Amino acid sequence: MLQIRRAEARGFADHGWLKSHHSFSFAEYFDPAWMGWGNLRVINEDRIAPGTGFGTHGHRDMEIISYVLEGNLAHKDSMGNIKGIPPGDVQRMSAGSGVRHSEFNHAPDQTTHFLQIWVEPNVRGIAPGYEQKSFPETDKRGRLRLVASPDGAEGSVTVHADAALYAGLFDGAERAQLDLDPQRKAYVHLVRGTLHVNGRALRAGDAAVMADESRLVLSEGEQAEVLVFDLAP
Numbered sequence: 001m002l003q004i005r006r007a008e009a010r011g012f013a014d015h016g017w018l019k020s021h022h023s024f025s026f027a028e029y030f031d032p033a034w035m036g037w038g039n040l041r042v043i044n045e046d047r048i049a050p051g052t053g054f055g056t057h058g059h060r061d062m063e064i065i066s067y068v069l070e071g072n073l074a075h076k077d078s079m080g081n082i083k084g085i086p087p088g089d090v091q092r093m094s095a096g097s098g099v100r101h102s103e104f105n106h107a108p109d110q111t112t113h114f115l116q117i118w119v120e121p122n123v124r125g126i127a128p129g130y131e132q133k134s135f136p137e138t139d140k141r142g143r144l145r146l147v148a149s150p151d152g153a154e155g156s157v158t159v160h161a162d163a164a165l166y167a168g169l170f171d172g173a174e175r176a177q178l179d180l181d182p183q184r185k186a187y188v189h190l191v192r193g194t195l196h197v198n199g200r201a202l203r204a205g206d207a208a209v210m211a212d213e214s215r216l217v218l219s220e221g222e223q224a225e226v227l228v229f230d231l232a233p
Helices: none
Strands: 002-004 011-014 018-022 040-048 053-058 064-069 073-077 081-086 091-094 099-105 113-117 128-136 145-147 164-171 176-178 184-196 200-203 206-213 215-231
Touching: 002 200, 040 099, 064 073, 064 164, 064 184, 073 091, 081 091, 091 099, 091 145, 113 164, 164 176, 200 206
Parallel strands: none
Antiparallel strands: 002 206, 011 018, 018 040, 040 113, 053 099, 064 091, 064 113, 073 081, 073 099, 091 128, 145 164, 164 215, 176 215, 184 200, 184 206, 184 215
């Protein structure tokens, strides 16, 4: 089964300082048909206006991944981490037993554009944790680079969840294939550009929702940046 979810079908919230597209039910956007996929619970495509951001707030028992596309995301949390997250970096915060944090765009004239991703953990009540790693474009060009996994394989960030996340950049004849376990689920989110997923055309913001599939083929990309999730059933 492969279902295409178009970008315009997502939820949308305009808070002035924040414009956010919700792939799944979140905050005031509720669609019982889209509560998540497998253990993937949230993909919010957020744009934070210059000089604004999320004030300090709390989370529990969730694996939270930030993937910055443009600008810089300033992170501060109750574990003592004060970090800037630029494009190319992947940040993982394990909320565990409880963490408080803020995310801010300090730039005076540039919007911060990023994806906020939540994955349900396979263990609860753990001590909060933080990890951040950089993945250069050369690592993602024409291939799927593992950027998050349960065991930190291949230098990826470690998530306390039965999930793996790949990132790739594709143009022209560049092509990649990933073998899938048909007993699991997969989710392909096209960040930007255009791309074919198993022969189906996607444009920026679209997703391919997959189950009972044994192979993923990415081809015919045009300035495409894509995230691929291998998820618990």
